[in-house]
Amino acid sequence: MGKNLFAVLMIGLLAFAFACSKESGGTTALSLASFEFPLESTDVATGSEVYAEFCEGCHPGGEAGDGPKIAGDLETPAELRWRVRSGGDDMPAFGPDKISDPDLEALLAFTETFGAVKR
Ligand code: HEC
Numbered sequence: 020m021g022k023n024l025f026a027v028l029m030i031g032l033l034a035f036a037f038a039c040s041k042e043s044g045g046t047t048a049l050s051l052a053s054f055e056f057p058l059e060s061t062d063v064a065t066g067s068e069v070y071a072e073f074c075e076g077c078h079p080g081g082e083a084g085d086g087p088k089i090a091g092d093l094e095t096p097a098e099l100r101w102r103v104r105s106g107g108d109d110m111p112a113f114g115p116d117k118i119s120d121p122d123l124e125a126l127l128a129f130t131e132t133f134g135a136v137k138r
Contacts, residue, residue: 060124060125061128063129066127066128092136095136
């Protein structure tokens with residue numbers, strides 16, 4: 020019985036340590052692979068509104084501003100989704116609380132119009 024309790028405690032401790040180590044990067048590290056799926060949205064109208072609200076300030080019209088030029092970058096949909104959800108050194112991350120999944124797909128469809136993403 021004593022041994023079993025010890026084992027349970029050790030497993031609990033390991034699980035806790037593992038959970039902590041995963042969070043040690045500050046913001047949760049998102050894997051690119053989890054964003055690998057086809058871009059199906061063609062909702063450019065909604066996407067342009069999302070872009071105006073969240074991106075235009077730093078990437079005006081896809082050009083450089085406080086952020087770099089993204090027009091013509093031809094990133095994959097997964098890369099762009101990852102970038103929006105993860106942010107960067109000087110770019111904020113936008114979680115689903117700010118940009119919903121459907122709005123993110125529409126945003127990609129809009130940025131495709133200036134070649135920031137390629138299906
Ligand atoms: C506060 C300013 C800011 C906002 C808002 C912002 N970005 Fe950025 N973005 C940046 C900066 C600065 C970088 C450079 C990378 C870094 O900071 O690590 C960047 C990088 C990028 C890149 C990669 C460019 C490259 O050449 O590697 C993409 C794509 C991008 N942003 C798209 C977006 C989209 C889409 C939005 C809206 C959801 C957005 N950004 C909102 C500042 C911003």
